[in-house]
Amino acid sequence: MNQRIYVDNAATTKVNPQVLEAMLPYLGGTYGNPSSIYAEGREAKTAVETARAQVATAIGAEPNEIYFTGSGSEADNWAIRSVARSLKEKGNHIITTAVEHHAVLHTCQSLEKEGFEVTYLPVDAYGRVSAEDVKAAIKDTTVLITVMFANNEIGTLMPISQIGAVAKEAGVLFHTDAVQAIGMVPIDVKTMNIDLLSLTGHKFHGPKGSGALYVRKGVKLNSFITGGAQERGRRAGTENVPGIVGLGKAIELATADIPKKAAYLTQLRDRYISKILEQVPYAQLNGHPEERLPGNANISFSFIEGEGLLLFLDMKGISASSGSACTSGSLDPSHVLLAIGRKHEEAHGSLRCSFDMENTIEDVDAIVAAVSEIVARLRAMSPLYETFLKENK
Numbered sequence: 001m002n003q004r005i006y007v008d009n010a011a012t013t014k015v016n017p018q019v020l021e022a023m024l025p026y027l028g029g030t031y032g033n034p035s036s037i038y039a040e041g042r043e044a045k046t047a048v049e050t051a052r053a054q055v056a057t058a059i060g061a062e063p064n065e066i067y068f069t070g071s072g073s074e075a076d077n078w079a080i081r082s083v084a085r086s087l088k089e090k091g092n093h094i095i096t097t098a099v100e101h102h103a104v105l106h107t108c109q110s111l112e113k114e115g116f117e118v119t120y121l122p123v124d125a126y127g128r129v130s131a132e133d134v135k136a137a138i139k140d141t142t143v144l145i146t147v148m149f150a151n152n153e154i155g156t157l158m159p160i161s162q163i164g165a166v167a168k169e170a171g172v173l174f175h176t177d178a179v180q181a182i183g184m185v186p187i188d189v190k191t192m193n194i195d196l197l198s199l200t201g202h203k204f205h206g207p208k209g210s211g212a213l214y215v216r217k218g219v220k221l222n223s224f225i226t227g228g229a230q231e232r233g234r235r236a237g238t239e240n241v242p243g244i245v246g247l248g249k250a251i252e253l254a255t256a257d258i259p260k261k262a263a264y265l266t267q268l269r270d271r272y273i274s275k276i277l278e279q280v281p282y283a284q285l286n287g288h289p290e291e292r293l294p295g296n297a298n299i300s301f302s303f304i305e306g307e308g309l310l311l312f313l314d315m316k317g318i319s320a321s322s323g324s325a326c327t328s329g330s331l332d333p334s335h336v337l338l339a340i341g342r343k344h345e346e347a348h349g350s351l352r353c354s355f356d357m358e359n360t361i362e363d364v365d366a367i368v369a370a371v372s373e374i375v376a377r378l379r380a381m382s383p384l385y386e387t388f389l390k391e392n393k
């Protein structure tokens with residue numbers, strides 16, 4: 001098989017060989033339980049604490065503000081449920097946006113069933129929520145603001161520092177799902193006034209099944225899983241030592257030279273976007289032209305189905321995503337694309353390419369050629385397109 005082109009790095013990434021190397025001993029001979037007091041246990045414990053420091057350093061936190069989880073989804077669930085439940089006496093109102101990841105949205109929806117009131121703020125045509133809207137939504141009963149750092153479908157960056165300032169002024173806790181932003185945008189939880197932050201290793205070349213939640217010192221965190229005293233009594237269960245070691249190494253590598261990486265990815269992204277918009281008629285960029293993740297390009301093509309496009313791309317050796325729930329078997333159009341005002345048909349015809357450092361200019365040009373050809377082919381078979389052409393003669 002020819003070398004495939006993988007541009008679905010927003011879905012997951014390949015484990016970095018240096019990360020794998022760091023993990024291997026802990027899948028083999030170094031198998032101690034971090035809770036044991038003898039030598040093997042101490043060695044595992046040291047590895048976990050080294051990783052905790054690596055995660056903390058990457059986001060400007062202290063090691064004792066980091067809790068390991070089994071995924072980004074778990075970190076989101078934990079953050080939101082813990083704050084909601086522990087501050088129930090103070091109030092029952094949560095502010096979020098219409099474009100969050102389902103790990104946040106479905107958690108908020110389940111809290112509504114428990115009597116919480118949730119405001120789902122709208123976003124502008126680029127997918128950004130305004131800090132003024134967040135401020136205006138705050139009530140006496142508001143206990144939490146949860147707004148994602150960067151959108152996983154359209155790449156739009158939210159005004160996190162401004163929202164952090166609004167939250168701080170109002171004395172409301174601020175959580176951000178930073179899963180897509182880690183290693184792509186510099187993050188400092190202190191200067192950005194972030195109280196809780198979720199991240200996950202497999203989005204930045206770490207292993208799957210290892211995530212972390214940052215919780216600012218002084219914020220009460222309820223236990224998520226009860227049992228043993230792991231994670232300072234907040235999350236029971238013997239630690240995933242190899243996963244944690246991999247997460248630590250991966251975040252260190254991912255945040256080592258963000259400006260250089262961002263410059264390279266921006267170049268790939270912008271080349272792809274401008275070529276597609278130049279060569280393919282009836283195509284629209286989704287998300288903000290500049291305030292977006294350096295590697296994310298999401299484009300809607302009218303008159304076609306994203307799934308068809310994905311299948312033909314796959315046959316040409318290109319792995320991309322429709323960036324919507326369609327890929328996971330649901331026929332609902334993406335809630336994110338609907339929130340930025342795309343019509344149902346447009347939302348169905350979207351393609352997300354998420355580039356990474358292994359991609360090249362040649363990859364971009366090959367994808368552009370494949371997409372132009374396939375879109376033309378699908379449109380030639382599309383009754384919608386035929387009708388459109390007749391009506392617009």
Ligand SMILES: *Cc1c(COP(=O)(O)O)cnc(C)c1O
Binds near residue numbers: 200
């Ligand atoms: C991938 C993703 C998650 C979920 O992370 P998992 O580790 O796969 O559970 C949450 N939020 C965003 C924005 C994501 O992109």
